[in-house]
Amino acid sequence: MMRPHAIIVGGGAGGVLLAYQLLRYGHGAFRVTPIEQRSEIGRGLAYHTGNPDHLLNARVANMSALPDDPDHFWRWLSAQDTCRCADRYCFGL
Numbered sequence: 001m002m003r004p005h006a007i008i009v010g011g012g013a014g015g016v017l018l019a020y021q022l023l024r025y026g027h028g029a030f031r032v033t034p035i036e037q038r039s040e041i042g043r044g045l046a047y048h049t050g051n052p053d054h055l056l057n058a059r060v061a062n063m064s065a066l067p068d069d070p071d072h073f074w075r076w077l078s079a080q081d082t083c084r085c086a087d088r089y090c091f092g093l
Contacts, residue, residue, distance in 0.1 A: 003030060003031050004029065005030070005032075005033065006019075006031070006032045006033070007033050008032065008033070008034045009035050010036065011034045011038065011041035011042065012036075012042070015034055015036070015041075016034065016041060019032045020065070060073060060074050060077060060085055060089070060091075061074060061088040
């Protein structure tokens, strides 16, 4: 029996998070293929500016990629050497 095949058009943050959720909660039930014109998957148009001074448009505390783990993004960000946030309520990186 063939597994359902999800083709996700757009390899930005939304597309990558959808693929992650399908693979995580699908327990191997799905094949997932992201389609992205850029060579780098995950950044998309909004996060692909290359300008390190661009700020987030939401507080870090409101940006978890995982609904069941609201501090996921803050833990990841605070572990980065480039993190300039003092706490999870900042708007900048």
